[in-house]
Amino acid sequence: MRAISPRSIRGEFRGRLGGFALDASFSVPAIGITGLFGPSGCGKSTVLRCLAGLQHLPGSLCEVDGDVWQDDTTFLKPHQRPIGYVFQEASLFQHLTVRDNLMYGAPKRKAGSLPGDIAFDEVIELLGLARLLPRAPRNLSGGERQRVAIGRALLSQPKLLLMDEPLSALDRLTKDEILPFLERLHARLLLPVIYVSHDMAEIERLADHLVLMQAGRVIGVGPLSELQSNPALPLATSRDAAVNVDATSDSYDAAYGLLTLRLDGGKLLVPSAPVPAGERRRIRIAAGDVSLSREAPRETSILNALAVRIVSTSAIGPNEVLVVLALGPAGNGARLLARVTRRSWDQLALAEGLDVFAQVKGVALAPERAISEPPK
Numbered sequence: 008m009r010a011i012s013p014r015s016i017r018g019e020f021r022g023r024l025g026g027f028a029l030d031a032s033f034s035v036p037a038i039g040i041t042g043l044f045g046p047s048g049c050g051k052s053t054v055l056r057c058l059a060g061l062q063h064l065p066g067s068l069c070e071v072d073g074d075v076w077q078d079d080t081t082f083l084k085p086h087q088r089p090i091g092y093v094f095q096e097a098s099l100f101q102h103l104t105v106r107d108n109l110m111y112g113a114p115k116r117k118a119g120s121l122p123g124d125i126a127f128d129e130v131i132e133l134l135g136l137a138r139l140l141p142r143a144p145r146n147l148s149g150g151e152r153q154r155v156a157i158g159r160a161l162l163s164q165p166k167l168l169l170m171d172e173p174l175s176a177l178d179r180l181t182k183d184e185i186l187p188f189l190e191r192l193h194a195r196l197l198l199p200v201i202y203v204s205h206d207m208a209e210i211e212r213l214a215d216h217l218v219l220m221q222a223g224r225v226i227g228v229g230p231l232s233e234l235q236s237n238p239a240l241p242l243a244t245s246r247d248a249a250v251n252v253d254a255t256s257d258s259y260d261a262a263y264g265l266l267t268l269r270l271d272g273g274k275l276l277v278p279s280a281p282v283p284a285g286e287r288r289r290i291r292i293a294a295g296d297v298s299l300s301r302e303a304p305r306e307t308s309i310l311n312a313l314a315v316r317i318v319s320t321s322a323i324g325p326n327e328v329l330v331v332l333a334l335g336p337a338g339n340g341a342r343l344l345a346r347v348t349r350r351s352w353d354q355l356a357l358a359e360g361l362d363v364f365a366q367v368k369g370v371a372l373a374p375e376r377a378i379s380e381p382p383k
């Protein structure tokens with residue numbers, strides 16, 4: 008008998024849709040946000056529709072947190088699956104107020120009355136909806152409409168929230184307005200989310216885990232930073248390759264406006280407004296902002312020079328080398344990427360396994376983000 012894994016979301020979806028062949032298998036933790044990422048047409052929305060039961064591919068498997076939604080003998084219809092679904096464009100009922108839209112689809116019991124329920128007031132507060140409650144949908148901006156759609160999905164008390172490119176219909180400014188709301192949801196709610204996007208910037212801000220797709224297949228599954236630093240995957244070799252690392256704020260130097268962040272295997276100094284000690288923040292370090300040196304750099308204006316070990320290398324084109332680095336003197340801390348010229352690689356006689364120094368020219372600190380605890 009096949010073991011059902013609690014606290015995980017498992018999908019094995021196979022089949023043909025017209026000329027498109029899907030063969031996508033993954034297992035991710037049933038906590039936090041899992042990004043489903045890949046180029047247009049690779050099958051992301053189809054996988055989401057399979058999870059929702061909107062697409063039935065016989066012979067497939069779907070298990071969520073210990074419950075079987077699909078196997079050889081079971082196929083739960085969409086309304087039998089405890090899911091919330093947020094689409095690209097919010098489809099609100101025009102004849103209902105925002106309050107009534109929010110309560111549409113909510114279970115008849117009082118929200119918050121069962122353990123694990125998301126309370127009405129909490130949703131209103133998290134999504135900043137209080138002043139919108141009496142309004143009609145036609146009097147809302149695109150961003151406000153999408154926040155209401157997210158609130159409505161949450162109040163249906165789902166076990167899994169599916170979001171299909173929820174920001175892609177919005178302009179840049181509106182996206183930036185909504186992202187902090189999504190980050191707050193992520194920090195405060197335990198609800199697992201599968202988040203489809205083809206915008207890596209969104210994935211980098213929100214996702215804990217990633218399912219990477221290409222042409223109907225899953226080509227990588229795992230924690231975001233692991234996939235970002237895997238040279239066999241296209242994220243690491245792309246022009247704007249970067250690694251996102253979760254760090255903890257340490258001391259703050261008010262005289263220079265510099266925050267010390269602790270990360271697995273090292274410390275970084277980042278220009279920042281004051282941040283209380285002990286706060287978890289996500290940082291982004293681009294491969295192009297990391298250079299290597301054999302000696303500990305002295306008399307340099309670069310704030311951060313970290314002891315690292317060279318884990319692996321691969322050529323990118325004829326004149327560049329992608330270097331995977333591990334922080335810490337023992338080379339077992341957080342991973343970073345560096346992109347150096349082949350000439351520098353040869354001149355410095357760099358090699359895999361060597362202990363060197365990584366000079367980090369720029370670190371982007373996420374504006375404000377409490378990171379949910381990783382699964383036990």
Ligand SMILES: Nc1ncnc2c1ncn2[C@@H]1O[C@H](COP(=O)(O)OP(=O)(O)OP(=O)(O)O)[C@@H](O)[C@H]1O
Nearest residue numbers: 024025026027046047048049050051052053054205
């Ligand atoms: N019911 C269907 N019949 C035939 N082909 C389909 C059907 N549903 C999806 N497809 C095809 O499957 C492929 C994957 O579509 P899907 O919408 O899942 O991709 P996607 O990765 O979400 O793309 P995008 O980012 O552009 O939304 C596409 O080529 C699409 O035309």
